[in-house]
Amino acid sequence: MDMSRRTFGLAAAALTLPAPVWAATPGKTTLEFMSSPLGDYLHVLLVRADKPALPVFRPDGFPAAPEPGILASIPERVARQQLTAYDDVEPLIRAHVSRGLEAGEAASAMAELAPSFEYLRLGKPFYEAFEAYWRENVQALSQAQISEWRLQNEQHGLLDRLATLHRLPGLKVDALPVVAMPFHASGSGTVDPPGVYSSLSRRPNLGWFLGHEATHLIWSGATGTEWEAHPLASRARALAEPRSIDLEEIACLLMQVALPQSCGMIPADYRISAAFPDGGMKRLLGSLEENLTIYQTDAVRWPTLIDYVLETSLTALA
Structure with missing residues (x-):
């Protein structure tokens, strides 16, 4: 499971939560840039996410590192x-984990999370x-990073540009929080609730991260x-998954480059x-990159990026 699909961790990993459906006017999503001292503190507390450019925060009596993956x-x-x-942190966890569960299931989930709450x-x-x-x-x-991100977005309209590259309606949310998190390992996203998160960079590139x-x-x-x-999804997955290839991640890597390239970043x-070793993933990514300009000019053959990635997977991984 990649960083963009992280759950609450070990104690809640077995819970299957209902996926919410967010509603908004497609193509009307705005980016909301923010930071959070409390979120940053929890990265230090829960992940021990020290950064070379920042002083280490370890006051006397600070709790020992928790088990990996907790929360x-x-x-x-x-x-x-x-x-x-x-x-407010513990009630947030309780409300999220309990949503959609019967009373007995919720009580069981809370019992499993008790050690995590104590650590918090x-x-x-x-x-x-x-x-x-x-x-x-x-x-x-x-x-400083947020200011640079905001300027880049004002110059390039990056989320609308990304939707155009996908040839899809875009996001069904009115606003997408974009959070600068200095102690984050790299970048991640959450669907419930929608948001994207990134560590700091000496050369901020919102297109690379947002793509x-x-x-x-x-x-x-x-x-x-x-x-x-998509009608081709099951066939493409059948070829990709035995090779440990995540087709959604392939699309993300492709857009990670294509979006900033589209505006000269x-x-x-x-x-x-x-950057990848020889094998199926390198072959598939290479084929997608090589023919990307053809995809961009042929909306009849490939109405959306989903069509393009899945059809190319059937050929490159056959």
Whole structure:
């Protein structure tokens, strides 16, 4: 499971939650740029996500590192909801995990999460000190990246440009939070609720980040168009999955490059397939990159990017 599909972690991994369907006017989604000291603190507390460019936050008595994966996506969800009070974190988790479950199932889920809740409580006394640390060391860096992202989006209309590359309606949400998270390992996205999250970069490139993470949302039935409902999807998956190839991730990697290339943010001859070892994934990505300009001029053969990726998969992976 990739970063864009992270769940609440080990304790909740077995829960199957109903997928919400978000509603908005397609093509009218605006980007909302934000940061979150509480989300950043939870990355430090839960993931120990230290960064070389930032001082390490480890006050005396700070809790030992938790088990890997516990509440793994909570920092993003807290940041997306713009929570500011530490006491609101546990109710957020409880409400999300309990949604759609019968009373007995919800009680069982809460019992499984009890150790995680206890660990969160151990971290509460240190949050005030982290807020001071954040204002001194982190806030200006996050705001600088957000300012650059905002300028890039004003210049290029990146989300609308991405929908045009997909030849799909876009996202079924009125607003998409775009969150700068300095302690994030790289980037991720959540469908429920919709949001995208990125670490900081010396050279911020919103097109690179948004091309990847927003594609996950565009290809989801909850927030965009369900690619797995396409008539070719089952055949393409049958070829891809034995090779451990995630076709949605392939589309994200393709758009990670194609979106910034479409507005001159990276060189036109850059090929992301060159970074992969020989094999099916490199072959498929290479074929998609090689013929991308043909796709862009032939909407009859390939009405959408979903058609293009799936048809190319049947050929490249045969």
